Amino acid sequence: MISMLKKARWSPYVVGTGIGLLSWVTFALMNKALGVSTTFVRTAGMVEGLVSEDHIRSNAYFVKYLGTLEGPYPVFEWQFALVVMLVLGAFCASWLSSTYLRETVPDIWKVRFGPSKGVRFAGAFLAGIVVMFGARLAGGCTSGHGVSGSLQLAVSSWIFFLCLFVAGIVTAWLLYGKGGKSNV
Amino acid sequence: MFEIFFANPTTILMGGIAGFLFGFLLQKGGVTRYDVIVGQFMLKDFTVLKVMLMAVMVGSVGIYGMRALGFDIALHVKTTALLGNALGGLIFGVGMAVLGYCPGTAVAAMGEGSRHAIAGVLGMIVGAGLFAEAYPWIESHILSVGNFGKVTFVDITGFSPWLFIAGLWVAGIFGLASLERWEKNNQS
Numbered sequence: 092m093i094s095m096l097k098k099a100r101w102s103p104y105v106v107g108t109g110i111g112l113l114s115w116v117t118f119a120l121m122n123k124a125l126g127v128s129t130t131f132v133r134t135a136g137m138v139e140g141l142v143s144e145d146h147i148r149s150n151a152y153f154v155k156y157l158g159t160l161e162g163p164y165p166v167f168e169w170q171f172a173l174v175v176m177l178v179l180g181a182f183c184a185s186w187l188s189s190t191y192l193r194e195t196v197p198d199i200w201k202v203r204f205g206p207s208k209g210v211r212f213a214g215a216f217l218a219g220i221v222v223m224f225g226a227r228l229a230g231g232c233t234s235g236h237g238v239s240g241s242l243q244l245a246v247s248s249w250i251f252f253l254c255l256f257v258a259g260i261v262t263a264w265l266l267y268g269k270g271g272k273s274n275v
Numbered sequence: 276m277f278e279i280f281f282a283n284p285t286t287i288l289m290g291g292i293a294g295f296l297f298g299f300l301l302q303k304g305g306v307t308r309y310d311v312i313v314g315q316f317m318l319k320d321f322t323v324l325k326v327m328l329m330a331v332m333v334g335s336v337g338i339y340g341m342r343a344l345g346f347d348i349a350l351h352v353k354t355t356a357l358l359g360n361a362l363g364g365l366i367f368g369v370g371m372a373v374l375g376y377c378p379g380t381a382v383a384a385m386g387e388g389s390r391h392a393i394a395g396v397l398g399m400i401v402g403a404g405l406f407a408e409a410y411p412w413i414e415s416h417i418l419s420v421g422n423f424g425k426v427t428f429v430d431i432t433g434f435s436p437w438l439f440i441a442g443l444w445v446a447g448i449f450g451l452a453s454l455e456r457w458e459k460n461n462q463s
Contacts, residue, residue, distance in 0.1 A: 103322045106304030107329020113296055115337035121289050124351035127379040135404035152410035168282035173294030174382055180298025181386030192388040197309035212394040219398020221370030227406040229363025230353040233377035240353055242334030244427040244439050247355040251364040258368025263316030
């Protein structure tokens, strides 16, 4: 058991089975589906709300997740706790196997775009905006749609899953294809 | 403001435990690594697909199995809005290939020590805010196109869920076994 925890990588089938079993528990005991991206809506709403509460209480999208002035919903709920604890879970997993990184620019990015931290951070920030805009437009992310939705045989989730992979493959090849391919 | 900031402690505790285990699994699976995610899209490293397919196969049996056994398990299906799901998936895929993470793996990557994932997570908060601001227009112009409500393949076909789950398992086992064989033959 201890040696397994110290191992750097587990078989993807073991990890996939673990996530599948975790979904049984969240559906059965918590009446929830594993998901992540809604928490980003609550966080954005919280930040905007600190500037102007009236604004978020009148925005139809924030109202869906944070409620109205008369009937507000909690910000820090089930999924918010889940997202916060993702950090600790991953930290402990990497600490146990001494695979904690101090990565600022990934190697393959360096080969393609140079070693600049600023360029990578700006690229990651802009890509983060794109990722979340897409997730909310589709109604979920890789967890909520890709895993939880697909396992429920939801039509929306399988469409999302398919489109994600097509766009991801095309984009990665445009970025890293040809010369960069050997470095990936 | 935000008089009720926290939900009740039990739900927070359970969400926290689920998050811890989820983050632990993602790191051990290697899907918190930039090169693994990009490698998937380059069709050089199939870790992401293996993890996701396995999770969906195991998950589907459990959820529909418990329902068949009479347990009161509610489904949490997201709305099918064809244009929104497809366009959202495409936009998401473009961003994910550049960022090298999806929302869950970006947050877990922060825990693993990838500093650049923090920039990605900050961008995601901004992205969520931008979407909320654009929502009124998007709701009437995009989410209304091909909107079928919260439907599953069981709802639209009338077939048993087990037909789909059996198909998923057969295709999954056959596909993954072929993939393993192909990877073994292409090791250099």
